[in-house]
Amino acid sequence: MFLAVLYPLLILSIFSAGAFAQVPLDTIPNSRTLPGEYPESWVIVQDFNYPTMVLGGYIIIDVAAKTDQVKGQFQGAQFAGFAWSKNRAELYVAESYYENVGYGQRSDLVTIYEQANLQAIGKIPLPGNKRAFMSPRTAMTRLTGNERFLLLFNFTPAASVTVVDMEQRIVAGEVQIPGCTFIYPYADQSFFTLCGDGSLAHFTLNEAGNVAEEGLTDPFNDIDSDAMYMTPGVFDQVFYFPTQLGKLQPVRLSGAEPEILPSWSLISEEEKQERWRPVKRETVDVDRSGTLYVLMHRVEEDGARIGGTSEVWSFDPAARKRVGRIGLRKDASALAVTGGDSPHLVLISGNGFGVYDAKTGEFIQEIGGWWEDATTFQLIHTNR
Amino acid sequence: MSFVETLSEKMTRQLAQRTSRRSLLGGLGSLLVGGAALPLLPVARAHADQEPAGYEGVAPRPPVSEGEEGSQTSCDYWRYCGIGGPLCACCGGSANACPPGTVMSPLSWIGTCLNPADDVYYIISYNDCCGKPTCKRCLCSPHDPNAKPPIRSQSSRAYLWCMGSGETTFTCSTSNVVGIAVQQK
Incomplete structure (x- = not known):
């Protein structure tokens, strides 16, 4: 069947190419390849595929590219x-x-x-x-x-x-x-x-x-009253765990024994009253210079989410000081920070991604186009 | 079911708790039921203003027994106060039975819900039905203020509890009355 269809097409294409062609002929088959080493602006995102979990996958994305951002997929x-x-x-x-x-x-x-x-x-x-x-x-x-x-x-x-x-x-x-x-x-x-x-x-x-x-x-982890979330930002052998109520618990692993460092609050008294809290799960990361980024949102007294868009707050953990507050265009459920001197802040927002300049908070682009409800993005793995 | 948090904002909030409530008695490895266990059991209460009473295109179904009120296909059915995930009542099963061909997991999450018909708190076992594709109807997962990170598996939303049934693919969730809560805080 394929031959029957292809043969007249081949004949047609030969005549067409010789007589009128302005466009170079394409090579068939043709599959692209990726570099052996990926640039630091590439991330790998897990698509959990909730409707059909037995066939989830991963998507490779260049968050710095202005076009052709999706590089490939694997299962x-x-x-x-x-x-x-x-x-x-x-x-x-x-x-x-x-x-x-x-x-x-x-x-x-x-x-x-x-x-x-x-x-x-x-x-x-x-x-x-x-x-x-x-x-x-x-x-x-x-x-x-x-x-x-x-x-x-x-x-x-x-x-x-x-x-x-x-x-x-x-x-x-x-x-x-x-x-x-x-x-x-x-x-x-x-x-x-x-x-x-x-x-x-x-x-x-x-x-x-x-x-x-x-x-x-x-x-040291007060699970009953203020449990540590279980994804830390890691920098210079220190693991920074946000807690449910908004503290940051550092743990240093540079010596023979773990060193539980003093915790401190990510939120001011006023922000506590406004009920700002870290978002649970994969919502903290550290860039190469040591700046810590935490996804924050507002909650009810019992932890139920209040409406409004989440924000990313950045901190200097050594100085125990907030250094930036980035308003997001869309609500987000997970974040990651890419490597390099100009890191990108990448956020999962529904069925797509928001990309920001991590240092300035400037919005760079949105990467989307996935089928609604066809994907359920979960985690972002960075190339650091 | 926190692993589907990004389906959509609405679904995020619903699903984020599916596996938590089934956060079942992790270390025990077997179904824990009965009044003796009650002091250990988390209590989940639905937020009436967060969940839809019914679903478009889903017909109501009478409650499981005469001593109850509400619809099995509605997220505010009293038994569902600690549930999370697709309701088996919308997927070929019922509030207390799995769809044909699926296996009810012997591991489950236990909650305590108030039956408004008799004003009595009952112990509810949220057993997953496993072995067929995930049902995409009637997603329901009320906010659980007692949820913890995965370190506390018995009160986390992160785990799937089909592991005890021999089938480890997740289909939908049931809500089974397994006892009366003799004391309710």
Whole structure:
């Protein structure tokens, strides 16, 4: 059938080209490629795809480009998690498949994509189908500081961390973290996790990926009264966690033991009365110079959202001082800050993205065009 | 269901709580029911001004039993005070039954809701139905002032609780009466 259609077209095109052509003939087939290393203005956004979660994905976007911003896509199935290896220029997706797409035997695995052609170049099966199915968070899927091990958060509801050796591409082991949640890597091969009693448990892995050292702090996270949100901004080995009521809790991981630094308020007394609070989830980030950005909104007494557009407040955490307040054109649910000397502030706003100059707050552009209700953007991964 | 926060502003606020309320007794790994557990249970109360009473194009359905009032296909049906997600009553099941072919998860989130018909608080088990595509009808998730970040899995909105059923794809949510709350703060 295809030949029957193509043949007359070929004949027609040959005659047309010879007689009248002003436009060069195109090459078929033709697929674009991406650079082996992505610029710092590129981000990777998770499309959770709520209507059909078993077929979620990731979208690569150049937030600095004025046109042709969307660079490509790749799959991330069923509550996928993502990590980005800068050293190997590889993309890692922890995902789950079913034998018959939406049902049947479940298989958990890590899929490895190369950056230039977005082809899957490796798959690492994960034992036990333990991967946590939950709203995606960056702290569920993290590489160690030296990128040797990929750490995956499990919840069955027993909590543990699967350790995957990304050089040998095998599962190296599992660390039990009963009562604790998520993964925050520091140093070369260490990570900590936040625990249900308000403490912090920390682990250092040996060359085999097994726990060589571990420890536990005293409780410091007041979960009942003012719980820390679980996505920190990280700068110079300090993790900055906003709390539900608007404090900032820094934790330094530069030495042998974690150092719980004094917390301080992001909001003034007047702003407390106006009920400004940090937005939950992935709403804090730090740029390369150390400026902290927090997505803020106003809430009712019981935490229910008040109408109005959210804002981004920027802080100098060392000086404990707010340095900027950026009004947004559209309400936002997540933010990230790109690398470089002129970082871009990227916000998920409904079915698209708002891009601002992080330093000046100036609106740069909106990137949209996705089908309404076809996508559910969740997280922004930056190339820093 | 906080993982769908960006569907739209409206859906964001509704869905953001779906998995939380099913935040179920994380460490226990089994259904926790009964008065003995009551002091530990979060209490969710719907905000009447936040949720639609019904859905356009969705016909009302009588309540599950004679001792109740309201419609199973309405977000303000008393049993739904702590629910979040598509109502199974709109998706081939009912307020207390899963659609055909789906499996009711033995893990669930427990809430406490007031039945206005007899002015009694009941313990409600929000069990997910799992194994078929996610239903796109009657999304319902009242604001839960007791919600916590994922560190407190039993009161977080972040988790999906189909994990105990053998099927781990999410279809819709049910609301099952499992006891009377003997004391209500």
